Amino acid sequence: MRIRRVSDWLPTTNKEVKLRGWDELDVILFSGDAYVDHPSFGPAVIGRILESYGLRVAIVPQPSVHDNLQDFEKLGTPRLFFAVTGGCMDPMVSNYTASKRRRDKDAYTPNGDKGFRPDYATSVYSKILKEKFPDVPVLIGGIEASLRRVTHYDYWSDKLLPTILETSKADMLVYGMGEQPLREIVELLQKGVPFSSLKTIKQTAVLLEEGERVPKNKNWDDVEISSHEICLKDKKAYASNFKVIEQESNKLYARRIFQQVGKKKLMINPPFPTMTEEEIDASFDLPYTRLPHPKYNKRGPIPAFEMIKFSINIHRGCFGGCSFCTISAHQGKFIASRSQESVLREVDQVAQMDDFKGYLSDIGGPSANMYKMQGKVQSICDKCVAPSCISPVICSNLDTSHKPLTELYQAVDAHPKVKKSFIGSGIRHDMLVPEFNKNADPKELDAYTEEVMTKHVSGRLKVAPEHTSDPVLKLMRKPSFKYFHLFKERFDRINIKKKLKLQLIPYFISSHPACEAEDMANLAAETKDMGFQLEQVQGFTPTPMTVATVIYYSGYHPYTLKEVKTPKTKKEKEDQHKFFFWYKKENKQWIKDTLNKVGRTDLLKKLLPEDTSWRKNKAGKTKNTFDDTVTFKSKEKPSRRKNKGFKKKRR
Structure with missing residues (x-):
């Protein structure tokens, strides 16, 4: 491997800019991640793409927002625009767990150190830049901007927020993967077209000021969704918006979307066609060093990089x-x-x-x-x-x-x-x-x-059936759990045929919309019956731009506008989670009490057979002799799903 020089990376300081012999920068990119020059890291991809268009690009990774904000001024004013991204993950997902507890580590920071990425990083960085350089355009992109491009529910503040263009004060938003829109933006700017005139580029969004003329494009049809203000008052209107947004985002010939936000009008242009093989190859073939910037050599490894190195x-x-x-x-x-x-x-x-x-x-x-x-x-x-x-x-x-x-x-x-x-x-x-x-x-x-x-x-093959309940799976857009049974049959057959000793590790989600306590009990019983003792589970985390999040906030399915129940309280979520760990001593009494209460003794027999003894009384009621005088009639028919042909084997 050849010896790397600091100039092999995009410059991050004035000294590195001068090493390249530059006296001016065309674009300065601000990122919530540490700078890893690797095709799996979005900020590096954007930097290298801009560089491939002949631009002089520098990157400011994880600028400090806790001091005099000198990181935002140290490289001066770019000739074309500032580019801003919160990083490879939504900063709120990076910073907080599903229970809204601040994480102990940030995988995209050297040594996993936390505190280098502010909450809502894209908006924070963009507002600072607009205050310090009011005449320089700010272009935002990345996962945070992309998923917050329209009115969205923010789980961490428990609020419905407007487009991130409003909260960030940015001039333009690029959604999705940015290579194609950036190419067109740069080509037009290089021809002398003012940034303020770039209104009809595919896969971008802008806020039109009150009274501003809507740009015409004869190739696009338009659709208007409920305004942000209506969404604040009407959850069903908010839910119905999402059907339009999701469908248009996934169409090859999509409509342009408009939404009123106060006195301004959000305009989301249709996406580009899917990248061709030649285009995506070109992106991955750029001259990445595939390494973190040398500035981090003494700060410790970057966990996210070590994972994909x-x-x-x-x-x-x-x-x-x-x-x-x-x-x-x-x-x-x-x-x-x-x-x-x-x-x-x-x-x-x-x-x-x-x-x-x-x-x-x-x-x-x-x-x-x-x-x-x-x-x-x-x-x-x-x-x-x-x-x-x-x-x-x-x-x-x-x-x-x-x-x-x-x-x-x-x-x-x-x-x-x-x-x-x-x-x-x-x-x-x-x-x-x-x-x-x-x-x-x-x-x-x-x-x-x-x-x-x-x-x-x-040793282990990890797959994600996500749930065992068919109604929950249908809402998840996942297939029936019977197909997991069939896959396990094939897995077991190959295991025996090839004399392997592989383990099959299924992943599941708790507290998903439409999932109730009985569904989790069924999940626990059925997976136990298949020989699994679950160790790793995930609680549903509402993130912007998903059907499940829309349901979580509004209570309505965006495609049917029918009501859907969702576990929302801390107790509901914790209770669902407990069923995953039926084998833990501290959960057993709670499981017995809960299943007795809802009349699911059939599930209790499956989950805790060693802890219960059963007898039928003359009235046909089931009595658990471990519980004082608890009698009930089952209101639900016991699950009749059989698991024939599977050997019970703990993995």
């Missing part, structure tokens, strides 16, 4: 459309895949790193097994408004072949310096079940599953 991202986008997930809202539902050649070039670059020992930690993407998957007939996709391509069933027009991905894994493993490549990204297990994925050749699915289990897993 030897990983390869092979595609963007996700067509799952899960109700609780923000991936499609930011990256889109259509898959943009890199060429095998581009992936192998990056593998070769990783293999040259001094501390590479031959093991790639991940060959994946938002969902590991969606590489190269797209519509068979493009004209059908062109007209599609569905937010998911695989819920409630897999679209018959979707090519779900896993053969290109299997071949990619084999090509990567053929590299002379690669001993083993792992799949660390989440695998959609449902797409490996022929009964669900009827589009694919079952032999291909078996070949892929066998390839993963025999060559790309280290």
Whole structure:
């Protein structure tokens, strides 16, 4: 590996700017993350993209907002604009847990130190820049800006907030992945077009001042959603807005969205088409050092970098459309895949790193097994408004072949310096079940599953069925839990056939909209019956721009406008969480009391058979002899779901 000079990174100080011989900067980028020059870190991608357009770009990572704000002035005034991002994660997710407790670590800061990223970082940075440089345009982007581009519910303040363009005072917002809109922005600015005239660029949003003329575009249709002020008064109106927003975000030929915000008008232009293979290859082929900036050498490792240091991202986008997930809202539902050649070039670059020992930690993407998957007939996709391509069933027009991905894994493993490549990204297990994925050749699915289990897993295969309740799964836009049973059958069969000792680790979510205590009890009982003792679980966290968050705040499903109950209190959430840990001594009495109260002795027998003795009295009532005179009639029919053919084995 060649010796790196500080000039190999984008400059972060005046000294580094002068080392490049520059006397002026075109763009200064402010980021809530430490600067890691790697294609998995959005701020680095944006910096390198701007650099590839011939601009002189500098980056100010994690500027201090607790002193005289000198970090915002130290590089002077850029010729074109300031660019601002809160970082690779929404700062509120980075800073707080689902229970709103401040996190002990920040994965995107050296040594995991906290306190270097302010809450609502994009708005904080942007407002400071507008105060200090009122005449310089500020362009915001990244996950925080993208998901807060319209009226949204903010879980951490428990408020409905307007577009982040209003709170940040920024001049323009780029949503989604920024390469395509940035290219057009830069081209127009370089031609002398004033920033204030850039109103009709795809995948951007601006606030039009009162009385300002709406720019015309004969190629776009328009749609207006309920104003921010109406949303504040009417939760159903807020919910109905989201259907429009989500559908337009995932259409190839979308409408321009307008929303009144006070006396201003928010204008969200349609997105660009999905990146071509050539375009996404170009983004990943930029001259990244793949390393943190040398300024952090004495501050300790950056946890997020250490996690992906030897990983390869092979595609963007996700067509799952899960109700609780923000991936499609930011990256889109259509898959943009890199060429095998581009992936192998990056593998070769990783293999040259001094501390590479031959093991790639991940060959994946938002969902590991969606590489190269797209519509068979493009004209059908062109007209599609569905937010998911695989819920409630897999679209018959979707090519779900896993053969290109299997071949990619084999090509990567053929590299002379690669001993083993792992799949660390989440695998959609449902797409490996022929009964669900009827589009694919079952032999291909078996070949892929066998390839993963025999060559790309280290002891454990992690999948995310998310729940066992079909009504909850339907709202989540996830398939029935029966497909997890079928996948486990295939997993067990390959385990035996290949004499492996792999463990299957399922992930679940508690406190999701439509989920009640009995659903969690069912989940605990059914997974126990399958031989699982759950260790890692996730509480639902409402984040902007998801169906589940809209339901959480409004109480209405945005597509049906029917009421949906959601666990919201701290007690409700804690109670649901307890069912995951039925085997813990401190939870057993509570579980007995709760299930007795709702008449689900059938579940109690499954969960705690060793702690209870049962007998029928003459009235047909069930009595738990451990509880004093507790008698009841069941109002619910016991679950009749059977789990035949599965050996009970604790994993």
